[in-house]
Amino acid sequence: MKHDANLAPYAARPEASRGRRFPEPPPASRSEFQRDRDRIIHSTAFRRLEYKTQVFVNHEGDLFRTRLTHSIEVAQIARSIARNLHLNEDLVEAISLAHDLGHTPFGHAGQEALNASMKDYGGFEHNLQSLRVVDELEEHYGAFDGLNLMFETREGVLKHCSHANASQLGDIGLRFIQRKQPTLEAQLANLADEIAYNNHDVDDGLRSGLLTTAQLDEVDFYAQHRNEVEATYPGISGRRAIHETIRRMINALIVDLINASQARIQDAGVKSVDDVRNSSALITFSDEMQQQAAQLKRFLRENLYRHYMVNRMTSKARRIVHEMFDAFMQEPRLLPPDYQVASDDGDNKMRVQARKVADYIAGMTDRYAIREHRRLFRIDEI
Ligand code: MG
Numbered sequence: 001m002k003h004d005a006n007l008a009p010y011a012a013r014p015e016a017s018r019g020r021r022f023p024e025p026p027p028a029s030r031s032e033f034q035r036d037r038d039r040i041i042h043s044t045a046f047r048r049l050e051y052k053t054q055v056f057v058n059h060e061g062d063l064f065r066t067r068l069t070h071s072i073e074v075a076q077i078a079r080s081i082a083r084n085l086h087l088n089e090d091l092v093e094a095i096s097l098a099h100d101l102g103h104t105p106f107g108h109a110g111q112e113a114l115n116a117s118m119k120d121y122g123g124f125e126h127n128l129q130s131l132r133v134v135d136e137l138e139e140h141y142g143a144f145d146g147l148n149l150m151f152e153t154r155e156g157v158l159k160h161c162s163h164a165n166a167s168q169l170g171d172i173g174l175r176f177i178q179r180k181q182p183t184l185e186a187q188l189a190n191l192a193d194e195i196a197y198n199n200h201d202v203d204d205g206l207r208s209g210l211l212t213t214a215q216l217d218e219v220d221f222y223a224q225h226r227n228e229v230e231a232t233y234p235g236i237s238g239r240r241a242i243h244e245t246i247r248r249m250i251n252a253l254i255v256d257l258i259n260a261s262q263a264r265i266q267d268a269g270v271k272s273v274d275d276v277r278n279s280s281a282l283i284t285f286s287d288e289m290q291q292q293a294a295q296l297k298r299f300l301r302e303n304l305y306r307h308y309m310v311n312r313m314t315s316k317a318r319r320i321v322h323e324m325f326d327a328f329m330q331e332p333r334l335l336p337p338d339y340q341v342a343s344d345d346g347d348n349k350m351r352v353q354a355r356k357v358a359d360y361i362a363g364m365t366d367r368y369a370i371r372e373h374r375r376l377f378r379i380d381e382i
Contacts, residue, residue, distance in 0.1 A: 008086035010270045012183045018151035018171070021135075022144045032150055033090035039147040040094055043140065045101040045133045051365030052100075054107035055201060055304065056208065057313055059367060063207060065200045067100045073200060074099065077254060078192035084258045085265070087185050094149070095156030095189040102129025104362045105369040106317030108305075113321035114358055121354035128165055129362050131158045131172070137359060156186035180277045184265075187283035195253045198296055199246050205304045206242055213242070219299045221292040225249050256289040320373045321361060327376050328357045334376065335360065 007013060014032035027035045040046055049068035056064040065073070075096035082092040103126050104110035115124040131154060135146040149157075154172055166173035175182060202222070205211035216222045225248040229241055236244065264282045268275070276282065285293060304310065332340050332353055339360045341353040364372060374381045 006086055007088060010184060010265065010272060010276050011087045012091050012152050012185050012273055013088070014150070016273065020148050020150055022148050024143075024148065031090050033088060033094055033153065036147070036149045036153045037090060037094040037097060039140075039149065040098045040101075040134070043101070043133075043138050043147060045138060045363070046097065048363065048365050049100060049103075051367055052103055052105055052107075053366055054103075054197070055310065056204060057106060057317070057366050059370075060313075061208070064204045067103055070196060070200065071097050071100055073196040074189065074192045077195050077250070078189050081188055081192065081254055081258055081261075082185065085184070085188075085261060087188060091150075091152055091156070091183070091185040092189055092192075094153045095186055096192060098130060098134060098149075098153065098157050099159065099189060099193060100126075100130065101133045101157070102126045102131070102362060104129075104321070105364045105366045106314065106321070109314035109317040110321050110361075110369075113318040114325065114361055117322055117325040118354060118358055121351050121358075123162075123165075124358050124362070125160070125162065125165065126362075127157070127159045128161055129358075131169075132359075137363070152183050152185065155182050156189055159186070159190055175277070181279060181281055182277070183273055184261075184276055184283055187281055188261075191257060191283055191285070194293070195250060195257070198293065198300065199250050199253075201300050201304060202249075202296075203242065203246055205300070210307045210309060211304055215303060216299070219296050221249060221252075221296050225252070253285070253289065253293070256285050257283070260284055260286040260289070320369055324361055324369070324373055324376060325357055328360070329354060332357075 012033075017032065026032065030038070046068075049071055050066055052067040053060075053064065054067065054070065075093045078092045078096045079089050081087075082089045104114050104124075106113075111124065111126045118124040133146075134149050134154065134157060138146050140147065151172070155175070158169075158172060161169070161173060161176050163176060166176035174180075181187065202211070202216065206213065206216070213226070217226065222245065226241070226245045228248065229236060229244040233241075233244070261283045264284060268279045268282055270276050270279055270282065284290070328335050328339075329350075335357070339356045341349055341356060343349070361369070
């Protein structure tokens with residue numbers, strides 16, 4: 001079956017893939033990267049994304065983005081761009097849907113807390129944890145641990161990685177040491193992530209009342225599109241005006257990314273995935289858009305991510321993660337049996353136990369973490 005008639009020569013192709021860690025017969029009715037996407041959607045970690053958040057905690061409101069809706073938005077944006085650039089849509093979709101699988105509960109606060117708790121045991125990086133989920137932690141198949149995904153999907157999931165960790169990862173970590181690029185599909189999923197969260201954080205920030213449209217008018221990119229909306233629809237206001245503005249912002253970013261990337265790809269003269277790997281990053285915004293996006297990011301950091309109401313929630317979240325980690329490390333017998341390390345594991349035992357605790361905590365949804373914390377610390381909770 002032909003799946004790739006429209007692919008550019010520099011797009012990732014299943015037949016040129018570095019393959020799966022455990023060889024499997026080819027799928028009958030879909031491409032190898034479609035199979036990866038399907039495995040991701042059927043995974044346990046994927047369903048947990050519904051109850052994990054990045055800025056707002058899951059119980060704060062039903063309309064805020066969750067990691068699940070965020071991942072779907074990333075996949076939508078990435079696929080639109082991939083189709084325009086004749087890149088592999090199936091691969092870009094698989095990477096997008098899997099990119100946040102390793103995230104802790106409570107977004108960045110949870111990740112920072114877990115990384116701090118794990119300081120003496122190798123640390124905690126959410127990108128590496130996403131790879132760990134698809135390589136090791138999922139229990140779905142008789143023949144192997146994890147989902148046994150294609151190399152290019154795994155490489156895209158491992159978006160960043162410290163040098164120290166990269167050197168332990170073998171082939172998948174090599175590009176961080178050699179300073180090479182991943183496939184264009186991986187580069188694209190990374191930027192689609194950025195487009196998605198910058199825009200939906202504006203939307204959620206306004207919905208929550210933590211941001212106002214008057215404040216956002218300080219951001220040139222927002223003001224420009226807001227003015228355009230008001231000129232096109234005089235008298236427009238409220239949610240409708242916000243949505244019209246945000247959809248224009250998303251569109252402008254997508255169009256810019258397509259045009260700027262197309263130009264860079266042409267200038268670089270890449271003809272294969274190998275050329276892409278040896279080139280500089282080719283999926284990029286124009287310099288002008290880069291600056292606009294940076295201004296928006298700065299605004300969100302100062303006004304939303306560091307808003308005192310958000311700080312209160314992230315402070316509680318940090319405490320919950322630290323307290324659970326310490327309690328489990330002091331008394332591993334409080335852990336579910338699967339996460340307890342047998343006592344005869346020798347010198348390495350603490351490290352192995354800490355990693356198991358990190359896996360357990362990272363796998364928790366926001367509400368599961370809140371409930372588990374209560375069960376550990378409140379005598380009247382069972
Ligand atoms: Mg993301």
